[in-house]
Amino acid sequence: MLDTDERRGRHSKYPLLYLDGVSIRCGSHDDSKLVVEDVSFEVWAGEKIILLGPTGCGKSTLLKAIAGFIRPDGGVISFAGREDLRPGPDRAVVFQDPDQLFPWRTILDNVAYPLRVTGYGQVVSEETAAWYLEMFGLGPAADLFPHQLSGDTRQRAAIARALALDPLVLLMDEPFARLDPQTRNRLHAELNEIVLRTHTTLIFVTRSLQEALILGDRVVVLGRAPARVKDVVEVSGVTDPDSERFVWSRRQLRKILADQTQGERTL
Amino acid sequence: MNSAKPKRDQDAPREILPIFRLRSARIPMTIRYAALLAPLLVFWQAYVTFVDQTLLPRPLEVAVAFWDGWISGRLASATWTAIGVLATAMLIGTLLAAFLAVFAIRTRVGDDSLSLLAVALGPIPAIAVLPLLLVFFDAGTDALILVAVCAVVLPIATNLRAGLLGVNPTLLLAGQNLGLRGWSMLSQVLLPAALPHAIYGLRIGWARGWRTVIAAGLVFGIAGSGPGFFTDDAGGFLPVPDLFAGLLTVAFAGILAEATFGLLERRTVVRWGMKSGP
Numbered sequence: 329m330l331d332t333d334e335r336r337g338r339h340s341k342y343p344l345l346y347l348d349g350v351s352i353r354c355g356s357h358d359d360s361k362l363v364v365e366d367v368s369f370e371v372w373a374g375e376k377i378i379l380l381g382p383t384g385c386g387k388s389t390l391l392k393a394i395a396g397f398i399r400p401d402g403g404v405i406s407f408a409g410r411e412d413l414r415p416g417p418d419r420a421v422v423f424q425d426p427d428q429l430f431p432w433r434t435i436l437d438n439v440a441y442p443l444r445v446t447g448y449g450q451v452v453s454e455e456t457a458a459w460y461l462e463m464f465g466l467g468p469a470a471d472l473f474p475h476q477l478s479g480d481t482r483q484r485a486a487i488a489r490a491l492a493l494d495p496l497v498l499l500m501d502e503p504f505a506r507l508d509p510q511t512r513n514r515l516h517a518e519l520n521e522i523v524l525r526t527h528t529t530l531i532f533v534t535r536s537l538q539e540a541l542i543l544g545d546r547v548v549v550l551g552r553a554p555a556r557v558k559d560v561v562e563v564s565g566v567t568d569p570d571s572e573r574f575v576w577s578r579r580q581l582r583k584i585l586a587d588q589t590q591g592e593r594t595l
Numbered sequence: 596m597n598s599a600k601p602k603r604d605q606d607a608p609r610e611i612l613p614i615f616r617l618r619s620a621r622i623p624m625t626i627r628y629a630a631l632l633a634p635l636l637v638f639w640q641a642y643v644t645f646v647d648q649t650l651l652p653r654p655l656e657v658a659v660a661f662w663d664g665w666i667s668g669r670l671a672s673a674t675w676t677a678i679g680v681l682a683t684a685m686l687i688g689t690l691l692a693a694f695l696a697v698f699a700i701r702t703r704v705g706d707d708s709l710s711l712l713a714v715a716l717g718p719i720p721a722i723a724v725l726p727l728l729l730v731f732f733d734a735g736t737d738a739l740i741l742v743a744v745c746a747v748v749l750p751i752a753t754n755l756r757a758g759l760l761g762v763n764p765t766l767l768l769a770g771q772n773l774g775l776r777g778w779s780m781l782s783q784v785l786l787p788a789a790l791p792h793a794i795y796g797l798r799i800g801w802a803r804g805w806r807t808v809i810a811a812g813l814v815f816g817i818a819g820s821g822p823g824f825f826t827d828d829a830g831g832f833l834p835v836p837d838l839f840a841g842l843l844t845v846a847f848a849g850i851l852a853e854a855t856f857g858l859l860e861r862r863t864v865v866r867w868g869m870k871s872g873p
Contacts, residue, residue: 395772414774417774423765425765428766432790432863432867432869442773446773475869476868
């Protein structure tokens with residue numbers, strides 16, 4: 329296990345993850361479409377990276393490739409020194425779908441079961457799970473089944489499940505897209521605090537400028553399909569939606585998104 | 596940290612108001628069913644009392660035959676034989692069906708095989724296979740079990756396949772993300788997620804198998820082996836109250852099986868919100 333400073337990447341010489349010229353095709357061989365084209369960026373341990381782009385631009389596909397669910401057709405994805413990526417709990421994923429929890433397991437067991445799968449004992453798994461549930465204010469829900477809870481509570485449990493695995497990087501695919509704005513704001517604050525506390529490296533996919541600015545250190549702006557990197561913007565510390573810097577950054581992001589010419593600038 | 600209490604989901608399926616509200620749902624099921632049967636019983640009694648005494652036995656005669664059948668052990672042993680045969684057939688059939696269904700979702704040839712089996716053998720009632728089986732087997736338990744397997748395997752296999760194909764892809768990704776693969780993926784994600792369909796398949800399989808076992812027993816019972824619901828002890832003369840008592844027993848066993856599957860569903864898929872409750 330890496331110590332805290334290493335996890336934050338302060339002393340690391342190499343990025344935790346880098347993508348080099350990644351392109352991905354979707355569909356069958358005769359009728360495949362390029363959805364991700366020549367994407368390159370890097371993620372340092374402890375960073376919060378946002379993949380921002382319009383709907384259907386291939387950003388979720390890109391995240392799936394990082395998670396190891398699909399193989400890129402071109403280029404290299406290198407994670408923690410490995411290039412042959414299989415899905416694994418070191419890159420825990422939180423999906424958009426609130427039905428990502430196993431409906432036949434209680435909330436506690438949904439968090440504890442992945443720990444058991446990854447080799448922890450029954451008792452340790454349940455204690456760890458209970459601790460993470462407590463952190464998300466889910467203690468009273470521990471013995472309920474997912475269907476008995478609202479969408480945001482389920483998403484919170486899914487985040488708890490992913491964080492409990494102590495992943496090297498937490499991958500999130502629009503996890504709050506289906507929630508109402510108030511709940512979303514609350515969960516943004518919660519996530520920021522917990523990520524800060526656990527020094528988690530985060531890659532977060534969204535199409536919301538607001539979300540990108542509140543959660544991110546750096547925003548990788550992707551253009552219309554096929555996804556290409558248009559620009560990478562530093563937004564570290566921009567969290568207060570009323571601040572001048574927030575408004576300025578949002579305008580800058582919007583300008584980049586609206587720019588029809590595909591930017592060639594990468595990291 | 597935010598101490599937001601988990602709240603119950605107002606949109607959960609079981610909270611949706613039914614379109615047709617069942618007003619009598621507060622009355623226990625047994626009483627509702629009894630209320631349905633009582634007029635029938637009264638009508639039956641009135642018919643044999645006032646209209647015709649030759650065609651139908653009196654309800655009391657049937658009750659006595661039913662009682663005698665159970666006291667003498669004839670109906671009890673017939674019921675046990677039938678349930679034993681069907682339980683064995685269900686076990687074999689479920690294993691076979693699980694293999695077929697998993698094979699069908701994993702390979703093209705498996706999918707084609709199951710589709711072909713379902714289309715080709717679907718219209719053949721399992722009991723129609725019995726004469727053929729009797730060419731190869733003696734009229735006995737083996738043939739009974741085999742014919743019951745023929746009856747149960749297709750409904751279980753096709754429903755299980757539908758269930759496996761309908762599993763939410765996000766759940767599969769969540770399983771993959773934990774590093775689950777092969778058997779662990781099947782047992783920990785795919786099969787539990789397909790459980791609503793699987794139980795439905797078992798239910799249909801049991802119902803078809805039960806009919807087949809009873810029908811086969813009718814053939815064998817007269818030959819002296821198999822469940823003797825309709826055994827002819829009197830040699831050529833089947834006492835009508837005994838026939839009724841046999842039918843009643845068969846019906847009760849069916850009701851009992853339905854109740855058991857209902858209980859199984861309430862304990863599992865209904866409790867987990869994967870199927871809306873009754």
